[in-house]
Amino acid sequence: MATSAVPTERAISVTVNGTTYDREVEARKLLIHFLRDDLDLTGSHIGCDTGNCGACSVIVDGTLVKSCMLLAVQADGARVETVEGLAAGDELSKLQQAFTAHHALQCGYCTPGMLMSATALLRANPSPSDDEIRKALQGNICRCTGYWNIFEAVKAAAE
């Protein structure tokens, strides 16, 4: 084990969807496990163990990341946005509405990550081209839909 005095646990403070959580965590804990297991925010999912699938995508300080490749301790002091924060009360976001209208989800397991990627895209680029939409979603695997309806939904939300 570590010979230095560097600790394996840390107290962190993370703001998720506007709520600040102060927790003691092991350094080895991934942000996705922190969100799902410690904070019970189970909307973000896990679909792989190699960083390929994007089911765990969240926005950290304005940047889209896969929360399975970030330690919870690295999010200390950060502002995290997850799928649970997309709707305003009972009002679904434009993207959420478009996903429903265009049947852009089947099992819904990839959907939270997909929505976060699309949200990040539309923030940076409110009227993306078809190619830009595809490129923005490349890091999110969906095994149910074949993506075509997802492209349509993002396009519709952008318009």
Added chain:
Amino acid sequence: MLLREVAYAKPESLAEALEILAADDGARALAGGQTLINVMKARAGSPDTLVDLSGLDDLKGIELGADGTLELGAMTTYSEIIASSEARARPILGEVCAQIADVQVRNRGTIGGNACTNDPTNHLPPLLAALGARFTIAGRGGEQTVPAEEFFLGVYLTAVGTGELLTKITIPAGRNDGFAAVTLGVDGTCVVSAAASLNGSARLALGCVDAVPVVLSPSSTDPDAVRQAVRDTALDPPSDVHASSDYRRHLAEVLAVRAIEQAQRS
């Protein structure tokens, strides 16, 4: 998933980082984490301590010198390179970075991490080798700068020794560059890659055909000469589930020609 227990430090200066690294043989730098965290998930590697480099301003930023030389801090992310107007001095950099993985990975993965990983399938080692990049390594004893040929030593092995850090990558001025790859799916993992730079003489680097990028200088940019130059290196590429050795050897020739052609057009 589920990493082994690990200690975590987030130093605020390069000196502090080097000190922590020097104090513990089992300490490893954590850059974007887009490789290292996955290695730790698989428990294929388990550092004792992670030294998070994200607080080190010395390792950040892109500078364009008056002579067109580019200096990229090791912690510069692919997304930052793609968005940087300075980096556009060498357009191939942004173009290739935009082909790496996906938005999320590009937002976190760093040029330094990519080079230090030296995974044969990574895009940047052959590109940096072709561009004649130089790598600045800092240790407690001071700094040294090495060319690609001395930097990439083996799979997951570079000139960055225990207790050292790659701080920046310097790319000389130039414009006529190309990159070609056969990948698993569109913009996926490289099966074979080739990077070319025609600034002055032709310089080629091949990826995924050996433990390190294979650098060669064909006598001319004529396709036959390029193919011959690749053949002359007597490659013995690895076979795996994505390609046989023969296929890789063949692709190396094809992609070398294509990289050169792109460089000529650019």
Added chain:
Amino acid sequence: MTSTTIAPEKTEQQQEEWKGQNVPRKEDWRLVQGQGVFVDDVKRHGMGYIHFVRSPYAHAHITSIDVSKAEEHPAVYGTLTGEEVAALTDPFFQISSVPGANVKDYALAVGKVRFVGEPIVAVVAETREAARDASELVEIEYEPLDAITDARHARDEGVPTIHEDAGGNLMWEGVYEWGDLDAAFAEADKVVKIDELHFHRFNSTPLECDGALVEYNRGVGQWTIHTNNQFPGFAAIMMGPAMRVGLDKLRFVTQDIGGGFGNKITSHPQLVACCLLARKLNRPVQWTEWRTDFHLSMSHGNERWFLETEVAVKNDGTLLGFRTKALDDAGAYLRYEPLGGVIWAQVTPGMYKWQHVRVDFTQVATNKAPVSPNRGYSRMQHLWFTERMIDIVAHELGLDPVEVRKRNFIKAEDMPYTTPNGCVYDSGDYAKMLDIALELVEYERLAGRRAEAAAAGKLLGVGIGSTLDSGTNNFGQSRLINPELQFSGNNEVATVKLDIFGEIVVTLGTTPQGQSHETTASQVVADILKCSIEDVHVRSGHDSYWNSHAGFSGTYASQFAVTGLGAVKGATEMLRDEILKLAGVVFGGVPAEALELAGGGVRMKENHEAFLPFMACGAIINANNAGLPEDLDVTLNCRYVYRPPFEVPDVERKYGNLTLTYAAQIHVAVIEIDPETGSYDIVDYAAVDDCGKRINPQIVEGQVMGATAQALGAAVHESFVYDEDGNLLTPNFYDYHVPHALDMPPLKTGYIESPSPFTSLGTKGMGEGGGAGIHAVCAAVQDALREHGGAIVWDSSNPYHRVWEMLNDPSKGAHVQVSEA
């Protein structure tokens, strides 16, 4: 990005119906907000996390297991070993007749490991991380054995035996012969012989892996199993006898499932381990399967060889008959197998009029992950084979693949059509579908496009692929595998009730994984009760305590639109009749015929003022029932079991109707190959579907798209490849490349509707037909290579390196001989 759609012309006036409309899905509200409840979201106080110690060897004796160090880990609650499992449970019931029947399969490896990734020990700890830490402290010694990874050599002299109890590596074999093969080959002008064809291993890799949270109620001896198993009825039948308990002791609960595609049917071994641990440790236990675990150990699709195939054909392309030796690689255990050895027979002749067929089917064990159903289960393999035969015959005889298909298609006027083995194709018009598909890709422009591609240095190829998505199994077909089995027919249940405030509440026996059952069920109910779908509450998920499941309940094998909705329709009609009866009494003895449902209640046809809302009906029966006539048999809580009309098949002749409906798919792929690298792009793609009446066209189209994407992934990159030592070389999404957004070609879709005469709604099961994409890509690759060496595509997996190999050396393709008969 845009997709073109060809739809049939509307013939009849669209009625005011929910059915047939693209109503938004009821499931979406929770799912787009991250409020679904997937198995890994379920938590219990004090639960322990399970980590399985898995085999690093493909084949080895286990000489010792020592868990003492793991048990000493401060965060560990306990462990479970194969030895304990063997003492506490019986081996799982085997579907196979001998020799497969003799295989002993337990929840954990007992004495021996048979594939890399096989669970050997389970460790339970306070945290996920600690469970894994402690599992590294388990000491296991092995005596490695040679591995068998190539099914073709599984029965060679001197190879090691995987299951000693079975006396060899043969698991099951059977000969299927229908018609008169000798006559067919005598009548033929030509015989086309194909030495070897190979259908590769892959599966649909649902984005969510398997998992469970299991609680044990010591007081009543009952387990509550929160799991994403997609066929709890089957899991229960496997688990109950093994655990020596009645099925009522196993309560299966699920809400949302992150994709299944058949791959979540055979998690019963792990579920048994969870149950034993929950009881042993007296605490809830939780198991999350990670991606690599899933790839290593769960539900690979059937890998199949077709050896020494012979096709009898006339010079004009008329197909008379074929014979082949099908060799199925079951992997290390028979967890649903050898059912794959008969399921293919549902579609024996594909879409064609072959009359004379012989298939010598053999299934062997290998040291690879066990196979189990994967979308298109066993039919996909066989249909790939029939399509391969067509394209090889066309190639060898210099005929147009379109013409060969059209010449041999079963025609619309032949429907219902009885196949040589007694299956009855209910309806369809394959020629018309092919025309639509060809029109979508502008087939007539093809020569021009080929030339344009050639000018750009590319090889253009076009390929057709068809599938029949046979839905609603007759489980009697299991008797063709093992005559001793007492299964036949099929069933599904639904309950529909009117609650005290008039709420319409529906429960289903199914376990949907994205198939939108809540939505389509509410459409069917709303049409019958003349209300809005908003008024219909379909319970999410499945709970075997709801009395709403039957022996074959679950979501698999393309059957919900038939069995599930058939049950919903039946139960809702019962409820409607009860409401009418009750209202008749309330209105003072009005006959039911004088009443009708409308606007959320019952009214007199002649006097709309006389109206009894559902709320009043619910209240009267449930809470205000004094004075009702004694003989009024109305509960407003109706349960209906839908039972499709099936006979037990003739076991001797292997003859009978094995499925109820046949949805059909025809896909056309246009590809461009880069001849220098073998890499290729799908530049145009059409998918035409016919699944009878479409309850919700958008949902149907979603299934078509998803299945197509999976097929294209499987055709190009997705493959479970093993090395000679039995190591899986594609154990995660890094090496097992599934298509992502940039990989998707432009898609054009079309459909026709041929209502099934055999189902109450005219629907057909659908969702599994996507395999057509694999067949189409194979045909397109072969077409593109025609003028460039003419290699014959022999494998269903065609990654770039294989295409390059065939370009580089055409002898790397299938070996085909044509002889004059």
